[in-house]
Amino acid sequence: MKFPLKPFVIFLAAAPFSAIAQEVVLDAIVVTGQKIDVQSFSGTDVDAASLASQRPVSSDTASLLQDVPGISLYGAGGISSLPAIHGMADDRVRIQVDGMGLVSACPNHMNSPLSYIDPTNVDIIKVYTGITPVSAGGDSIGGTIQVNSAAPEFARSGEGTLLKGQLGAFYRSNGDGYGTNLSTTLANEYLNLTYNGSTAQSNNYRAAQDFKAAGPAAADRGWLAGNEVGSSAYKSENHELGLALRHENNLLEFKASMQDVPYELFPNQRMDMTENNNKQFSLRYTGQFQWGDLETRIYEQTTRHKMQFGEDKQLQYGTALGMPMESSGKNRGALIQGNILLSARDTIKLGSEIQNFRLNDWWPASMDTVGGMGPGTFQNINNGQRDRAAFFAEWDASWSPQWFSQLGLRSEMVKMNAGAIQGYNDRPMYADDAAAFNALDHQRTDHNLDLTALARYTASPTQTLELGYAQKTRSPNLYERYTWSAMTMAAVMNNFAGDGNGYVGNINLKPEVAHTVSATWDWHDADKEQWNLKVTPYYTYVTDYVDAQRCPLSFSSNCTVANQTATTGFVNLQYVNQTAQLYGMDVSSQMNLGEYAGYGSFVVNGVLNYTRGSNLTTGDNLYNIMPLNTKLAVVQSVGNWSNTAEWQLVAAKNRVSEVRNENQTGGYALFNLRSSYTWGNARFDIGIDNVFNRFYGLPLGGAYIGQGKTMSANGIPWGVPVPGMGRSISTAFNLKF
Incomplete structure (x- = not known):
């Protein structure tokens, strides 16, 4: 097929385009990009048009965030990256999918919240990377990511029945990945019925060069090439059914979804996900009244999760056939909030939120009575309970055309508990740690307080300044508090850091309390269409930051002297409260270079991120901090074509966590090309990532x-380090009807 590649030649060589432009009568093309919601502080809206060009490249929804200033991604499985905001990731970031606070039910956090929605089902994303309003936060210190599928659409009055949908497919050369997606809507003026479905799968991907010797993946496994990244394959299937009713200014929406992941392999974990079944149900009501608007929501998430050694990891250990690990989680939540218009100047938002999470994590016996993994069941967490109840209030005030402010207060109680546990057997390597844990009172109650104070000053039609302070609080998760065994084999199975080390919980952990100050200077043209430059410095001081220390000798006989001093190799760690600071700067810009006859319009986008994180108690560096990085993209739009040339530059990561023996990575530069062609209701995408096939290690992989x-x-x-992907050609086709 010649026509998809032709725009690349034109774009790079600047050859005349007038011949192609004359062949077709073209509709108007609207160029869109990231939008900043001017009514929200430190918030970035990434809309459907901005997301469209990124979907063909990855089936990982977190990857849709990679161009948002302040965002980086912890590497994991093919659909389970963990977004980090200013160096804080995982449970430190509040992630809401269609308003639901989803929870990972896995000792490795393989089933991350964003893995439960396929990129093709994402309509808009709002990200708070700076000061997060208390109505959007809670039980987090890093920020908030709100991912939403499309709102229900209804037929216009008197126009009968609305029938529409979209059908799509993609293929990626590196890993031989492919998938399909389908969405359909049937609606009249009052009733909407919507279905969304998708599939995605891939084999292992390949790095740009050999980073290990070719040979059998393991003693009882198949062959891996020297550049093949073992345990990076995945397969997933998603289905969602929505029903919505509308009457005047009232909307009632019900959604039911299910996900089946028969396997997702992890190159930075000792285990793989061999089954994950997730079901979600949500009911949401919104209404608009003379006094303001009201929203209520209830939801339930049920997860059944299994882990085992995948096809690239050794399965047989003596008489033990693998190591089955299972977990089940039930997550229920409810929210009610109202926006009350007190006056033309003042708006009050009041709300309450509850969440109840139950978790069981157990490892069935995998060997006979003479072995170490039997004859009983290892209980990692037994009847874990984590219940949250919160109340919040926000006051927005428009003091003048120049000044706008927001004050917020959130009070939250987190109650946690877990039952008695046991090891595989009563040998001292399990029994001693189990007895010590069972002798403790497991119930903990945290009373947390969040505060926000923000102000925006519009100095002129071309300059805006935002200033803010926030106190944010997060209680430890169940794995941080209640995992109990320091025996190496058990400890290394409790790891959501991806560093290969073993982790043990600490029942006496206190909640993290983060104090953040942030400012954003925004320069732009008067119409906010031709150019903009945003600069956001920030500083965060965290008391009782949950970091790690080498497994103390006093904690368990499984903690060794050699483990205390090792400067290489994998080590065993225990979670501990310490003091930390993070600071840095985000810079983003956009400039419209204008329209050129025969070549179309050109737009330049740029993002630069810098984050520094340090442990003030020990003097160590914080783990997995993205080094200085920048991205520059030139977008050409001509006729029905849109073409992008993108450069990504990442500095070497040499500030690493010594307590974890974290790997350093070198700096690198990548060049990507992407093109899309739109004809009526059809869209075709083609792209080449890592055009020059550069080899690099993932800084956060x-x-x-x-x-x-x-x-x-x-x-x-x-x-x-886990290597990045080599050259990959991606194609995608979508048809709306």
Whole structure:
């Protein structure tokens, strides 16, 4: 097919385009990009048009955030990256999918919240990377990411029945990945019925060059090439059914969804996800009244999760056939909030939120009575309970055309508990730690307080300044508080850092309290259409930051002297409260270069991010902090074509966490090309990522433990970062009807 590649030639060589332009009568083309919601502080809206060009490249919804200033991604499985905001990731970031606060039910956090919505089902994303309003936060210190599917659409009055939909497919050369998606809507003026479905799967991807010797992946496994990244394959299937009723200014919406992931392999974990079944139900009401508007929501999430060694990791250990690990989680929540218009100047938002989470995590016996993984069941967390109840109030005030302010207060109670546990057997390596844990009072109650104070000053039609302070609080999760075994084999199975180390919980952990100050200077043209430049410096001081220390000798006989001093290799750690600081700057810009006859319009976008994180208690660096990085993109739009040339530059990561023996990574530069062609209701995308096939290690990808004897502490090499993907050609086709 010649026509998809032709725009690339034109774009790079600047050849005349007039011949193609004359062949077709073209509709008007609207160029869109990231939009800043001027009514929200430190918030970035990424709309459907901005997301469209990114969907063909990845089936990982978190990857849709990669161009948002302040965002970086912890590497994980093919659909489960963990977004980090200013160096804080995972549970430190509040993630809401269609308003639901989803929870990971896995000791490795493989089933991350964003993995439960396919990129093709995402309509808009709002990200708070700076000061997060208390109505959008809670139980988090890093920020908030709100991902939403499309709102229900209804037929116009008197126009009968609305029938519409979209059908799509994609293919990616690296990993031989492919998938499909379908959405349909049937609606009249009052009733909407919508279905969304998608599939995605991929084999292992390949790096740009050999980073290990070719050979069998493990003693009882198949062959891996030297550049093949073991345990990076995945397969997923998603279905969602929505029903909505509308009457005047009232909307009632019900959604039911299910996900089946038969496998998702992880190159930076010792185990793989071999089954994950998730069901979600939500009921939402919104209404508009003379006094303001009201929203209520209830939801339930049920997860059944299994782990085992995938096809690239050794399965047989003596008489043990693998190591089955299972977990089940039930997450229920409810929200009610109202926006009350007190006057032309003042708006009050009042709300209450509850969430109840139940977790069981157990490891069935995998060997006979003479072995170490039997004859009983290892209980990692037994009847874990984490219940939240919150109340919040926000006051927005428009003091003048120049001044706008927001004050927020959120009070939250978090109650946690867990039952008695046991090891595989009553040998001292399990029994001593189990007895010590069972002797403790497991119930903990945290009373947390969030505060926000923000102001915006519009100095002129071309200059805006935002200033803010926030106190945010997060209670530890169940795995941080209640995992109990320091025995190496058990500890390394409790790891959502992707660093190959073992982690043990600490029942006495206190909530993290973060104090953040942030400012944003925004320069732009008067119409906010031709150019803009935003600069956002920030500083965060965290008391009782949950970091890690080497497993203390006083904690368990499984904690060794050698583990205390090792400067290489994998180590065992325990969560501990310490003091930390994070600071940095986000810079983003956009400039319209104008229209050129025969070549179309050109727009330049740029993003630069810098984050520094340090542990003030120990003097160590915080783990997985993205080094200085920048991205520059030139977008050409001509006729029905849109073409993008993108450069990504990342500095070397040499500030690493010594307590974790974190790997350093080198700096790198990548060049990507993308093109899309729109004809009526059809859209075709083609792109080449990593055009020059550069080899690089992922700064936040963790340690490569994707093959071999991963159960053994010394069965896999230490010091190998997970490599990035080599050259990949992606194509996608979408048809709206």
